[in-house]
Amino acid sequence: MSKSIAVLASLFVALISLDSCAAYSAHGRQPPNLSDAVLTRRLVHQANWASVGSISTSDKIPDYPMVNILAVDDSALNGSSTGYIHFFLLNLDFTGRDTQQKNKVTFFFTEEQSNSCSKRGINPMEPACPRAMISGSVQKLDKSSPDYNDHLQAFINRHKNAEKWVAHGHHFELCELEIENIFIVAYQGGPRVIPAEEYYNAHLENTI
Amino acid sequence: MSKSIAVLASLFVALISLDSCAAYSAHGRQPPNLSDAVLTRRLVHQANWASVGSISTSDKIPDYPMVNILAVDDSALNGSSTGYIHFFLLNLDFTGRDTQQKNKVTFFFTEEQSNSCSKRGINPMEPACPRAMISGSVQKLDKSSPDYNDHLQAFINRHKNAEKWVAHGHHFELCELEIENIFIVAYQGGPRVIPAEEYYNAHLENTI
Numbered sequence: 001m002s003k004s005i006a007v008l009a010s011l012f013v014a015l016i017s018l019d020s021c022a023a024y025s026a027h028g029r030q031p032p033n034l035s036d037a038v039l040t041r042r043l044v045h046q047a048n049w050a051s052v053g054s055i056s057t058s059d060k061i062p063d064y065p066m067v068n069i070l071a072v073d074d075s076a077l078n079g080s081s082t083g084y085i086h087f088f089l090l091n092l093d094f095t096g097r098d099t100q101q102k103n104k105v106t107f108f109f110t111e112e113q114s115n116s117c118s119k120r121g122i123n124p125m126e127p128a129c130p131r132a133m134i135s136g137s138v139q140k141l142d143k144s145s146p147d148y149n150d151h152l153q154a155f156i157n158r159h160k161n162a163e164k165w166v167a168h169g170h171h172f173e174l175c176e177l178e179i180e181n182i183f184i185v186a187y188q189g190g191p192r193v194i195p196a197e198e199y200y201n202a203h204l205e206n207t208i
Numbered sequence: 209m210s211k212s213i214a215v216l217a218s219l220f221v222a223l224i225s226l227d228s229c230a231a232y233s234a235h236g237r238q239p240p241n242l243s244d245a246v247l248t249r250r251l252v253h254q255a256n257w258a259s260v261g262s263i264s265t266s267d268k269i270p271d272y273p274m275v276n277i278l279a280v281d282d283s284a285l286n287g288s289s290t291g292y293i294h295f296f297l298l299n300l301d302f303t304g305r306d307t308q309q310k311n312k313v314t315f316f317f318t319e320e321q322s323n324s325c326s327k328r329g330i331n332p333m334e335p336a337c338p339r340a341m342i343s344g345s346v347q348k349l350d351k352s353s354p355d356y357n358d359h360l361q362a363f364i365n366r367h368k369n370a371e372k373w374v375a376h377g378h379h380f381e382l383c384e385l386e387i388e389n390i391f392i393v394a395y396q397g398g399p400r401v402i403p404a405e406e407y408y409n410a411h412l413e414n415t416i
Contacts, residue, residue, distance in 0.1 A: 064312045065273040065312060066314055069316070070333055071332070108277070124279065
């Protein structure tokens with residue numbers, strides 16, 4: 001009986017220790033076998049939208065950094081991740097207007113978009129809540145390209161309402177982000193740069 | 209019996225009509241008695257974080273718009289909304305470095321941060337999902353001011369981990385956004401400007 005109590009007591013101590021290991025850390029630990037490139041691809045693929053920075057051309061805030069929201073999708077027709085970030089740009093909206101004058105944008109993704117960091121007790125400003133900043137320029141997709149309809153359909157598969165945007169009178173254009181730079185902030189080690197080639201070549205299939 | 213069928217049929221038609229009224233609208237309708245200023249105050253008060261744009265000083269993306277995440281809070285000590293946006297800035301992080309050279313930022317808030325738009329079948333890029341872009345400059349709060357400790361405590365009340373940030377070796381500074389301009393995009397009518405005075409004077413108490 002005293003042996004059982006000793007076993008229970010040691011289990012209890014083990015559980016307490018486990019809990020204190022699992023408790024708050026601003027940095028957390030990067031899961032093994034999860035490279036920065038795969039982590040970024042996962043952030044992008046999971047996101048239905050991004051906060052998108054542009055250089056403002058509004059006369060209220062000229063040359064300020066502007067931030068807007070765009071629906072995004074990187075899926076192929078079968079729903080798998082490609083890494084190529086597609087979005088609809090409306091020429092009446094902030095991002096559409098700004099990029100006509102200065103074609104420089106940053107797409108921001110955070111794991112907190114699904115509330116998954118705060119649900120785990122992690123403050124989304126901490127590196128334990130991974131985030132990626134993907135900068136580049138807006139490229140309109142060529143409607144006469146043989147791939148255009150597949151890209152459009154893949155986007156609509158995720159964003160049903162996009163079918164109505166296209167049918168609407170406004171001037172929506174399906175675009176792709178031409179990536180110039182990727183920063184990731186995740187876990188230990190501060191911000192890291194990921195070469196676009198490494199990002200596109202990462203294999204996401206086995207990790208989600 | 210045929211009468212019952214007729215009643216059922218008319219009910220069915222009524223339901224279908226109701227459904228088509230309630231169905232997708234990219235704009236939606238602004239709730240009555242909910243002014244733009246109150247709506248913006250509500251977006252800010254509900255948010256635990258913001259996507260924050262700055263002008264990049266990184267040599268990887270000089271003069272690009274950068275977007276980062278900051279924990280925010282506009283609460284008084286009792287948790288009520290003040291509209292004053294407080295945040296911790298880390299001088300090692302993108303926003304902290306960028307604003308040391310160009311003190312221009314935009315704080316972006318969307319109702320989708322709580323996933324509440326997508327849960328209602330609204331695409332977060334549509335005006336039916338309210339968003340606000342609040343631009344201005346970063347002002348460090350004066351640690352010797354009599355209000356400083358109240359501001360710090362109010363912030364920690366919402367962001368428990370902030371106590372650890374302050375204790376940590378990094379250089380965190382509690383700051384406030386000095387508002388220069390507010391844009392709101394919500395429901396009908398395109399983007400509107402809200403004067404900062406109107407924003408601060410709005411009464412939030414009776415609306416959430």
